[in-house]
Amino acid sequence: MPIEFEIPESVKNQSNLTEMVAEQVIRKVSRYFDEHEHERPWEYINFIWPFIQQMEAANLKRSLEVKKNGHGKASGNGQKKQSTFQVRMIHMIENLSWGDAGIYLCTPSSALAGAAIQAVGTPDQKERFLDRFTHGKPKWGAMAMTEPQAGSDTSNIQTTARLDPETNEWVLNGEKIFVTNGSLASRESEGILVIWATLDRSLGRAGMRPFVVEAGTPGMTVTKLEEKLGIRASDTAAIVFQDCRIPYDNILGSPELKKPGARTEKGFKGAMKTFDSSRPWVAASAMGIARAAFEFTRDTLAAQGITIPVDAAYHELSAIQRDLLDMETQLKAGWLLTVRSAALMDAGQPNSLEASMAKVKSGQVVTRITQKCVELLGPLGYSRELLVEKWMRDAKINDIYEGTGQINTLIVARRILGYTRKELK
Amino acid sequence: MSDIDAKIRRMMADMPAAFNPEKAEGVNAVIQYNLTGEGGSQWQSRIAGGVCTVEEGVAENPTLTITMDANDYVEMMAGRLDGMQAFMTGKIKVSGDIMLASRLMTFFN
Numbered sequence: 001m002p003i004e005f006e007i008p009e010s011v012k013n014q015s016n017l018t019e020m021v022a023e024q025v026i027r028k029v030s031r032y033f034d035e036h037e038h039e040r041p042w043e044y045i046n047f048i049w050p051f052i053q054q055m056e057a058a059n060l061k062r063s064l065e066v067k068k069n070g071h072g073k074a075s076g077n078g079q080k081k082q083s084t085f086q087v088r089m090i091h092m093i094e095n096l097s098w099g100d101a102g103i104y105l106c107t108p109s110s111a112l113a114g115a116a117i118q119a120v121g122t123p124d125q126k127e128r129f130l131d132r133f134t135h136g137k138p139k140w141g142a143m144a145m146t147e148p149q150a151g152s153d154t155s156n157i158q159t160t161a162r163l164d165p166e167t168n169e170w171v172l173n174g175e176k177i178f179v180t181n182g183s184l185a186s187r188e189s190e191g192i193l194v195i196w197a198t199l200d201r202s203l204g205r206a207g208m209r210p211f212v213v214e215a216g217t218p219g220m221t222v223t224k225l226e227e228k229l230g231i232r233a234s235d236t237a238a239i240v241f242q243d244c245r246i247p248y249d250n251i252l253g254s255p256e257l258k259k260p261g262a263r264t265e266k267g268f269k270g271a272m273k274t275f276d277s278s279r280p281w282v283a284a285s286a287m288g289i290a291r292a293a294f295e296f297t298r299d300t301l302a303a304q305g306i307t308i309p310v311d312a313a314y315h316e317l318s319a320i321q322r323d324l325l326d327m328e329t330q331l332k333a334g335w336l337l338t339v340r341s342a343a344l345m346d347a348g349q350p351n352s353l354e355a356s357m358a359k360v361k362s363g364q365v366v367t368r369i370t371q372k373c374v375e376l377l378g379p380l381g382y383s384r385e386l387l388v389e390k391w392m393r394d395a396k397i398n399d400i401y402e403g404t405g406q407i408n409t410l411i412v413a414r415r416i417l418g419y420t421r422k423e424l425k
Numbered sequence: 426m427s428d429i430d431a432k433i434r435r436m437m438a439d440m441p442a443a444f445n446p447e448k449a450e451g452v453n454a455v456i457q458y459n460l461t462g463e464g465g466s467q468w469q470s471r472i473a474g475g476v477c478t479v480e481e482g483v484a485e486n487p488t489l490t491i492t493m494d495a496n497d498y499v500e501m502m503a504g505r506l507d508g509m510q511a512f513m514t515g516k517i518k519v520s521g522d523i524m525l526a527s528r529l530m531t532f533f534n
Contacts, residue, residue, distance in 0.1 A: 010514070013513075013514045013516070014513055014515065015515075020518075020523060021523065024519075024520070024521070024522075024523045025523055047523070047524060047527055050509060050527075051509070051512075
């Protein structure tokens with residue numbers, strides 16, 4: 001069977017739109033929002049919202065259909081029509097991030113909250129929480145996992161969820177930090193947050209569950225807006241939960257707890273599937289930044305007469321030409337890994353390993369390329385009159401959020417070598 | 426073929442009358458329509474001071490340029506092709522003031 005590297009027509013057409021938006025709406029305000037952290041890019045938000053609504057509606061409809069019928073929508077010849085959702089998403093994300101990664105993160109959508117709900121939510125929960133993204137004013141979804149004492153060591157989270165049997169509500173207590181779109185989702189729109197809390201700290205990861213909290217729920221307070229190195233247009237917030245009460249049905253997955261030593265409960269594993277979707281998205285964002293820096297550098301050098309002769313012998317290349325070739329190779333490699341991880345998901349095949357690979361690779365690629373570009377461009381690269389220095393600052397987060405580079409490398413190693421978490425730390 | 430051309434000419438002629446100045450308050454723009462393919466033609470539309478004019482040809486410094494297949498344009502104006510779908514699937518290519526493009530349909534009855 002031949003390997004197809006061509007972008008499907010439908011994906012390409014949709015891509016044209018996001019390329020236009022990136023160039024003509026986002027780039028124009030990129031520097032402004034970098035210098036005015038915590039201001040919102042409303043022009044971009046209001047422009048993109050109608051398109052997002054359509055995508056959310058189509059996605060919700062399809063996921064509810066699959067549940068009802070037990071199989072996907074049949075095409076003419078009776079075969080299940082393959083989804084292109086994930087592949088389209090990563091093209092869209094890559095294009096928008098090429099514009100500005102921080103502004104892309106301000107896109108009103110169910111985002112990671114939606115991914116979690118799609119991964120383990122019941123049809124009723126999907127309807128209840130995701131329908132809002134198909135109409136009305138712009139809204140945001142956010143995921144809250146990290147705490148002051150728990151980052152990569154997720155099993156150390158201390159936010160608790162206690163069941164109040166009299167009111168049949170979960171009572172949440174704890175503090176979450178570095179929540180992307182935390183303020184937008186919790187108080188600036190009628191959005192939702194998915195927060196990870198523990199039902200029983202003694203059980204470690206097995207006791208963790210995701211809970212949905214709707215905007216405006218009493219007991220949920222934004223306490224801080226983070227001041228950052230890069231992606232400054234993005235809303236990053238700390239949120240405190242104090243006796244925050246949510247309906248029983250807001251838990252994602254089953255609240256049943258397994259005894260310690262028993263295999264991790266299916267509900268928890270299912271929820272971790274969220275990351276199989278979101279890691280490729282983050283990788284795509286990184287690749288967009290990388291491409292922005294690379295293209296600008298290549299074009300600027302070309303204007304100076306420095307081009308890349310693809311058929312020259314290695315010893316004939318100058319140092320700069322070798323650097324450019326290396327960057328182009330890394331760019332393609334990172335992108336192909338990302339596309340593959342998304343395509344596997346669309347085909348309904350497991351993609352955890354590939355998602356982590358894409359995340360690791362893209363984090364490395366974008367930091368290397370953007371730093372190299374600043375170096376090659378010298379004073380131009382260092383000056384704030386151009387966006388290159390900003391891309392270098394924006395790049396770094398991709399090594400950090402959504403599972404650090406180190407953690408994802410561990411995941412890849414375990415998968416390839418067949419080790420469990422306990423065996424390889 | 427010349428059928429499409431005739432339809433476009435009629436639609437362009439009707440445009441000023443369908444323009445609703447209240448919906449386009451404060452708008453001052455030159456819009457270039459490049460309708461391609463069979464039956465295609467080029468048109469420039471001027472919106473200023475609550476008035477919309479249309480004439481054939483290429484504008485010098487358009488605020489917004491819309492490029493699409495002539496037949497798609499006819500289908501869209503006749504309501505048989507959804508404008509947003511067309512936008513999302515790349516049937517409409519826009520350069521210049523993209524925000525104006527998204528509001529354009531609202532200026533006309």
